[in-house]
Amino acid sequence: MSLDHLISDTYRALSELDPGSSINLIQGLNLAIVCDQASDSVDRQVYEPLFCLVLQGRKEIVIGPRRIEMRPGSALIVSHDVPVTTRVVEGTQQHPYLALVTRLDIAAIQSLYVEVAHELAPASTTSCIDAGEADEALIEAMQRLLAIRKRSLEAKVLGPLIHREIVFRLLQSHHGGMLREVLRFDGYAGRIAHAVRHIQDHYRERLVVSELAALSAMSLSAFHQQFKTVTGHSPLQYQKILRILEARRLLERGNKTVTDVALDVGYQSATQFSREFSREFGHPPRLRKAAEPASLSKH
Incomplete structure (x- = not known):
């Protein structure tokens, strides 16, 4: 074929x-x-x-x-x-x-x-x-x-x-x-996969990496190393990316303020959110919202 x-x-x-x-x-x-x-x-x-x-x-x-x-x-x-x-x-x-x-x-x-x-x-x-x-x-x-x-x-x-x-x-x-x-029952990759799912389920919450390492039955240093080796990011970077991507999705819907979106995805400071959003996408979140109509959605 x-x-x-x-x-x-x-x-x-x-x-x-x-x-x-x-x-x-x-x-x-x-x-x-x-x-x-x-x-x-x-x-x-x-x-x-x-x-x-x-x-x-x-x-x-x-x-x-x-x-x-x-x-x-x-x-x-x-x-x-x-x-x-x-x-x-x-x-x-x-x-x-x-x-x-x-x-x-x-x-x-x-x-x-x-x-x-x-x-x-x-x-x-x-x-x-x-x-x-x-x-x-x-x-x-x-x-x-x-x-x-x-x-x-x-x-x-x-x-x-x-x-x-x-x-x-x-x-x-x-x-x-x-x-x-x-797929190995005792493999480190499976434990990292469980940690990834935990971050996805709780990305709005404060992430305590030592607790996540304990949940993964790994030492803190080993967990940090394996997580970054497998995913290409540290646990905190991974969480930040999830927050930023979810914020972009909410902004594209166009029915919330930037401050509301920041709070929805777990930020305590709208200023910090705007700074990290700009660093990720090259423009502040307000420009993203203004540039795209509320009816536009991605699938």
Whole structure:
């Protein structure tokens, strides 16, 4: 199965969806088509655990000090919820950046890992995001998943089986090491994943890193080191990014003042919030709110 065949099938699927959207969800398949054009601006967002197969164009992903370039045939694996900066660097209206994305439910694939763990190599990466070349078997599995999109019974019965095969092949891949690590019952990556979820659930609250380290059954120094190694950020930086991104979302809705938004996301000082927002996005929050109409929303 060549990438060209999958590109043709993806364009056919895209023609059945919303042509004006950059992210198109295929209902019932846990599959999305990303179709976008190159831009000078960057996007700050949080990637959830996912697998992304790039079909054409190029995209740049930055996590902490690392820079990952995605090109045709690149297979991206994300094992933890992680803040990233992204930019499409190659893609036009006639020849857009095109990719297939499927979400990875870490809890749901635990049983598969248990079955095959004894046959898998140890993790060769310490980061929660890594990319490598997709092999023919992985490309073929994605093509079969896309092919059943309009056959509801097959999507219901075969869809989960194909997803299981895709995860199996990701677990076997050279760059799937952190995905293997996060599934280990006694692995440090799993403990960091629990810490990440705790921060996400409580990002508005004051974060005491020593308490989070204790919850993760790690010493404070080891927790700091492992958290930053895996996510590219310190725990406090991670929390700040979540606050800032949520604040941006609230400002785009346009129905709250800057001070209200600052308080909603956990800041005690609107001045500090404005300073950190400006540092992150290059302009104060008031300009963001004034520049975008209240009806505009991102999905």
